[in-house]
Amino acid sequence: MDSITVLMTSPMSDYLETQLRDRFNLVKLWTYSSKTDFFKHNSHSIRAVVGNTKIGADAELIDSLPELEIVSSYSVGLDKIDLRKCQEKGIRVTNTPDVLTDDVADVAMGLMLAVTRRVCECDRFVRRGLWPKGNFRLTNKFSGMQVGIVGLDRIGSAIAKRAEAFGCPISYYSRSEKPETNYKYFSNIIDLAVNCQILVVACALTKETHHIINREVIDALGPEGILINIGRGSHIDEPELVSALLEGRLGGAGLDVFENEPEVPEQLFGLENVVLMPHVGSDTVETADAMADLVIKNLEAHFLKKPLLTPVV
């Protein structure tokens, strides 16, 4: 298939890059000095785009690639892909569900434990030589805390299963109730926030869920409440979150995603009750390889006219 030209949008994975180069004619978007330069040289040959959470396939890109047949995303999130345009033009879209579910759920749990039991703060405390001056203060017990999950799809369910092992009662807010679970359903997110101690954002980013965590929700969660975000930065009204934390209206936050990555509001750097991670939810060696393999398999299936493994469109 080395006559087939595939565009990779950003340097998301060395392993994936090697695999693509070995199988296809690989074009790397980031090696071009400008978009115009890129479009001049390649627009008519590219039949596939491999995108990720940074650069996907927006309307402009899709419109400029007349031979585009498939977008295979190195992510489960689809917010960087213009799905409607793909549908209109008959362009297939695949993502990487399931393989990263566990990793993202593990980070959500890690953030919950890190914030409630002050793991990172304690590590700083010891490294700064403060322990000989006096013991660390008492922290809050994590086991048994009420956990509220926004979005009970694969990742949300995986988080629920883990939190249950700590004796945490689970409640959730979702587009629709899931009667097959025993978890308590709230049909509105404010009620969920009022009734839990830790609120976890685990839903997909859509027009409806943009800024779903706003001032009202943060106030409902309250000064003892903890917010965990492993979804997308834009799920949360970030300036509102920052002021709530600075003013003590929210108890703490564990954040793996931000509105303008890799920019993180600097006011958070001085806070002890937050844990900040650079979008590493699915970043393990094992999962990165599994995601890359799935991207390759989807592309090969498409060009061999076989059924796609994980189609979205």
Next chain:
Amino acid sequence: MAHNDGDDVHAHAHLHHQPQDLPQVLVIRPPLSFSNFQSQYSHKFQFLKAWESPLPLDQFLTTHANSVQAMLSTVSYPVTACVHCLLPSLRLIVTPSAGLNHIDLDECRSRGIRVANAGNLNSEDVADVAVGLLIDLLRKISAADRYVRQGLWASTGDYPLGSKLGGKRVGIVGLGSIGLEVAKRLEAFGCIILYNSRKEKPFVSYPFYSNVVELAANSDALVICCELNDQTRHMINKEVMLALGKKGVLINVGRGVILDEKVMVWCLVQGEIGGAGLDVFENEPDVPKELFALDNVVLSPHQASLTSESSKALCELLVANLEASFSNKPLISPVMND
């Protein structure tokens, strides 16, 4: 002399609460949060505080604690045979810990002294920190948080990949109350649980290894949850660590002395083990400085059992044990010597 009823009631109430009438509890050194405990319960007990006296301990005990029946101990002051000799009336020792290595249990047994500890009260809290440290190590949470706070994400780029929890073989050293809580939690993450314990536990299905080196050789992570005693002192030695290997990680929420700390530091610096999450150390609060330069260690100041909820529950438990003893009732959380 005329006096009104109000005065009488007041006088009697005052008499009732005279410290001299209250059951005595000897405290040689104060355990953590003792001042809170004392102020909360000074109406129930008279605390004999040895550390506040100018007298040397043996004189204090002979002079003031000769008839004391109960002692509130602390892990930082071992109750030795010599102390026992000076306390002929001692019938009960309560300790605000699950660990018992600071109490001479044989001496207590031979003198008919009962011991009550924290029981399983802190087990969930300790297990939570053990799991938190393991996730932190494998997914680099503290290290990545440092990276972000230093502004390196924007300037340097993406953080290196971590390692998946699911499918990892976790060897639990000591499958008591804490070890079982750790196992239950990690199973939900898809970890495979193995263990070593003094005796095989017939009611668990996890594979048992009678030899801790073999356990380490078959594990990706070793979580130390056992108590400190003569058999477990420096049990996690060079042989165990080398068996665990360059990608293996070590979590300790037991006691610092269970690990050979010097050897562990060497292994970490040399890359002979992959990382460590440590809540306890051989000479707290001193922590080997070499660890401060490492990104693959997570350090915790012996806080695993210290939550507000457990602290409150522990005070109540200690008091309940003291009161049970003074009323000749069964203890709430007696230590069973097996």
